Amino acid sequence: MERNKTVLFFLLKFFGTYLVLFLLYSFYLSSTQKKESYFACAPITKAVANQTNLLLNAFGVDSKIEQNSNEVSMNLFIDNNIVARVIEGCNAVSIIILFISFVVAFSAGFKSTFLYVLFGSALIYVVNVARIGIIAVAIYKLPQYEHWLHDYIFPAIIYGLTFLLWFVWIRKFSKLKNE
Template sequence: MQSNKLVVIFLIKFFGTYALLSFLYSLYLNDTQNTTNFFSCAPITKAVASQTSYILNSVGYDTVIEQHPEELSIKLIIKGNYVSRIIEGCNAVSIIILFISFIVSFSSKILPTTLYIIFGSFLIYSINVVRIAIICIAMFEYPEYQDILHDIVFPSIIYGTTFLLWFIWIQKFSKLKK
């Protein structure tokens, strides 16, 4: 009976947190994106594009970003070649919401939980920006591998990181361990 109670508590915490954060994120997107007279992405998507461009320029790839005029995306152009577009789904917020929901579901004391959420979210966000920069280089240098790189290799990096953070949380910090 106790194990059923733990599962139910986990599910309530997980889906409650996920629903709340997803709702707040959708409000943010509705408030910050524009599709009426012109297209304009949310500031977080613009920040990811800008930081990706900074990394690419830092490693010698002459990169420019610009708002796509016909859709909610940021065009990433390397050495004059339109290499990729950064959309809302590329900004890692949805993955961070999933990460936070899981951590809250196995929450510990408030301080360690809060610190781990902050650390993990920052790590996921940072790895995501580096991941996008690397995929842009790979797509620029090896466009023939675009599908496998975009659909298999690079998602495994971000989801693998999230899974690893969950595993560390369960093993080291959650009250489930105790």
């Protein structure tokens, strides 16, 4: 019976956290994205696109970004060729929400949970910016592999990192580490 309470409590914490963060993010998107007379991305999506562009330029890649005039996305160019569209799904916020929900569901103390959420979220964000930059260069240089790169290889990186962070959380920090 105690085991059932533990599972139920985990599910309530996970889905409760996920629902609250999802609703907050949905409100944020609805109040910052524009789709009527003109298109404009949410600030977080613009920031990811800008930081990807800065990263590419820092490594000597001739890149630029601009708001797509036909949809809510940022166009990413390399050598004046469009190689990618950075959309809301590319900003890693949905993955960060999933990450946070899992960590909270297996929470330890407030301080360790809070610090791990901050560290993990920042790491996912930074790796995501690098991932977008790498995929843009890879698609520019190897356009025949765009489908494999975009649909399989690069999601594996971000989801693999998230899974690894969850694994470390459970093994090293959560209340379950001693069970």
